Amino acid sequence: MKRLLRFTRYFISFLLFLTSIGVYFTNRLMYMRKKEDQFILDREQGAGRLDLMEYDGLPKKEVLIPSPFGYNLKAVIIEPHINKRFIIISHGVTENKMNSIKYMNLFLERGFNAVIYDHRRHGESGGKTTSFGHFEKFDLKTIVDWLKKEHGSNIEIGIHGESMGAATMLLYAGMLEDGADFYIADCPFSDFKEQLAYQIKRELKLPPRLILSVGDLFLRMRQKYSIKDVSPISVIENIKKPILFIHSQKDDFILPTMSEALYELKKGPKKLYLASNGVHAQSLNENKNDYEKVIDEFLEEYVFT
Numbered sequence: 001m002k003r004l005l006r007f008t009r010y011f012i013s014f015l016l017f018l019t020s021i022g023v024y025f026t027n028r029l030m031y032m033r034k035k036e037d038q039f040i041l042d043r044e045q046g047a048g049r050l051d052l053m054e055y056d057g058l059p060k061k062e063v064l065i066p067s068p069f070g071y072n073l074k075a076v077i078i079e080p081h082i083n084k085r086f087i088i089i090s091h092g093v094t095e096n097k098m099n100s101i102k103y104m105n106l107f108l109e110r111g112f113n114a115v116i117y118d119h120r121r122h123g124e125s126g127g128k129t130t131s132f133g134h135f136e137k138f139d140l141k142t143i144v145d146w147l148k149k150e151h152g153s154n155i156e157i158g159i160h161g162e163s164m165g166a167a168t169m170l171l172y173a174g175m176l177e178d179g180a181d182f183y184i185a186d187c188p189f190s191d192f193k194e195q196l197a198y199q200i201k202r203e204l205k206l207p208p209r210l211i212l213s214v215g216d217l218f219l220r221m222r223q224k225y226s227i228k229d230v231s232p233i234s235v236i237e238n239i240k241k242p243i244l245f246i247h248s249q250k251d252d253f254i255l256p257t258m259s260e261a262l263y264e265l266k267k268g269p270k271k272l273y274l275a276s277n278g279v280h281a282q283s284l285n286e287n288k289n290d291y292e293k294v295i296d297e298f299l300e301e302y303v304f305t
Contacts, residue, residue, distance in 0.1 A: 097123055176238055
């Protein structure tokens with residue numbers, strides 16, 4: 001009897017331990033701490049990447065686009081050009097649409113109109129949790145569909161994504177949608193499970209297998225999807241349109257080998273640029289001239305034809 005009671009106590013303790021891992025892990029993913037909107041605004045202005053007077057002077061309109069998940073996505077449509085050429089900017093996790101303006105400006109200078117928007121649970125958009133591309137890819141589809149409905153199905157659309165935004169973009173394109181004419185993926189992860197395993201070993205110094213197994217079980221219970229579902233590399237071969245992959249060689253958060261792996265598996269038109277300077281999501285900030293040059297080369301080769 002004592003042995004049974006002792007076993008029961010150990011078993012309950014073990015279940016509580018696993019539960020604590022599962023709840024902590026999923027909370028870290030679902031409710032990842034975001035940067036304050038004012039911090040992003042001050043950072044971009046202070047670095048000279050955002051001129052508010054210039055931005056305020058652009059012809060634009062703000063819209064709320066209903067997500068299929070019951071909240072609104074806040075988007076800004078910027079249309080200085082009388083044409084049907086658009087770029088959609090998909091920002092990274094913890095950021096918001098103001099971080100997209102530096103990319104937007106590159107494309108405005110090259111004759112594109114633009115759409116910048118906040119992902120779910122970011123900026124002015126609704127939504128309670130972050131899913132690192134799983135639910136966000138359907139929101140991106142909503143943005144693309146809305147733009148085509150507003151301006152006609154014959155418009156030309158490119159999508160630029162940074163970090164989680166790049167992974168979201170690839171997941172969207174790989175859903176057998178491929179709904180844009182070209183894609184630019186700046187520092188995406190190739191597989192979320194692999195990325196999480198790398199971060200667990202790096203930050204916690206723990207073997208990731210148990211944490212990921214328990215965490216994935218709780219994620220499926222709480223959010224109805226699996227870590228395995230967030231894998232751009234599993235769908236990259238579905239994408240037929242041109243992709244420019246960009247990654248900093250010094251990125252130690254999402255390793256550049258992830259972009260290299262995506263590039264190798266991508267069939268058809270593609271280009272890879274590994275920036276010399278900057279860490280994660282800093283390729284444009286630290287290599288502006290080369291970044292613009294490779295975009296011009298990509299557009300000339302695959303878009304302006």
